[in-house]
Amino acid sequence: MIDYTNFYASIQHIPALRPWLAQLPEQIAASLSPERWGDLPDWRAAFDALPDISPSAVELREKVRIGSAADASPEQLQALEKQLRKLHPWRKGPWEIFDLFIDTEWRSDWKWERVLPHLESLENRLVLDVGCGNGYHCWRQFGAGARRVIGIDPSAKYVAQFYALKKYLGWEQPVDLLPLGIEALPPKLHAFDTTFSMGVLYHRRSPMDHLRELRDTLRPGGQLLLETLVIDGEPGDCLVPKDRYAKMRNVWFIPSTATLESWLRKCGFENPRTVDVGTTNLGEQRRTDWMRFESLADFLDPESPDKTAEGHPAPKRAVLVANAP
Template sequence: MIDYTQLYAALQHIPALRPWLAQLPDQVAEGLSPHRWGDLPDWRAALDALPDIAPSSIQLEDKVRVGSASDASQDQLAELEKQLRKLHPWRKGPWDVFDLFIDTEWRSDWKWERVLPHLEPLQNRLVLDVGCGNGYHCWRSLGAGARRVIGIDPSAKFVAQFYALKKYLGEEKPVDLLPLGIEALPPGLQAFDTTFSMGVLYHRRSPMDHLRELRETLRPGGQLILETLVIDGALGDCLVPEGRYAKMRNVWFIPSCATLESWLRKCGFDNPRTVDLDTTNFGEQRRTDWMRFESLADFLDPESPDKTAEGHPAPKRAVLVANTP
């Protein structure tokens, strides 16, 4: 069910991406290797067991909604929920699939609404989403008019979640999720009109390298959408947690907005600017029946919720946009 045949065929007709085909199938095979992901056979079995249901409607513009309960029998709806729950935890969404509401940890639709006013029109654009999770924003990009969307994320479970949903959203639609990190992309692509990097930068040991990698994905005049953790502060301020941050081990750099704008200029971007600043709250990130592990409330100091459990400033997230010259 995880099938990239249509993507490979489409890349033949995109000159800037065609050379990638020489190595991409091997990269995909490595990214979906059961030696790396011991649970992958179980996730594939869940995909294979999903019932065949033809949706009466598909909505991608203001939400992601597929069909209604009347499109399926009660047995099919029960089997659908059973198999989708085998792909727990569901972190990015929400998704409405035949009136089954997948209430994900993150209200990714809220983030999309903050980003949307600052996007250059996506009509007919080639879009890359780096670290896309299960692809929520990939589908919203398609709904906004993109001609093809490629998401990359090294987690095979996110890939499985994506293809579970694509079964109903449309296997023929020009949206794909590759089991890769950005380092797998050939250098100097200059292929994409719009590149998203949301919730990734602070996980990179070298933020400058990540920003340069992002720049190389974009054609001249392309737009970067960067969303990441930030701190309050002036130019040059940056938090480098020595231990964990909000119980996460892999948080390396959290700059101020002014510092991050400076990094973007240093890496060759034009006109970097902060367009949104938002403190994460319990409505946007929380534990749900579809994500039963710890979430934001567990990551903060219960006596002082403006601080993380370690005493750092509580999560604040900024959206920055910039262009390639």
């Protein structure tokens, strides 16, 4: 299903990434082990059954749109939808593929529109996207001019979704998703021009360690784009949920924006600043035909939707930017 040979060859030409090659193939093989992912054979079978269709055009700058229905026969379009649905749930998107609309749980395009105005130009940049899910934002980063984008996410399901779509977006495109977490990167790599961490920090037991890991991915002066849950509050304020937050077990720390800016400074980042804050609404995160599990409406108190089911403040997300020293 996934052949990283071309990826390995390409990063031979990026001096800062070349040392990673000594361990990368072994890391990837271990992460995609059938012993670890019991459903992996089913995802491979879905990938192998995808029809061969050549898109007449690909759009990545304004949206992710692949070809049109005129590029395929009705039988091919039926087979395409059947196999892509076997990779349920689809959480990040949306994707338009041969006029099939994959209506994902998250309107990730809305997040991208909030983020993009605050980015230094991605033109010709080497980009890392940490915890990228199925790679939706990786393609938007490439569409914005990045010369190469590497996404990392430890979920093999997301990797399967990514490569199912890359089959049509183009194997030759310099955008790849590795089935790894940030801890798999060599320490003090200092390789990337821009690093994204969106929707990851609150899942880390040690937010300071995560921020330092992010800093060490960046070349001197490189830009961090951080998006995460926050609370209203003063410097030093931070919510530490006793048990679950919005029905999620693995939420550890939700700081105020002032606290988060201080954490970034403490971890060595320069000029940390909050550039966007907004409450997540039911139009941006919701259950769809392509993600039929519980979603935001199920995570909130039905009598008081400004609170989670546990009584915490409802999800509010902030975008921060900072630069590596």
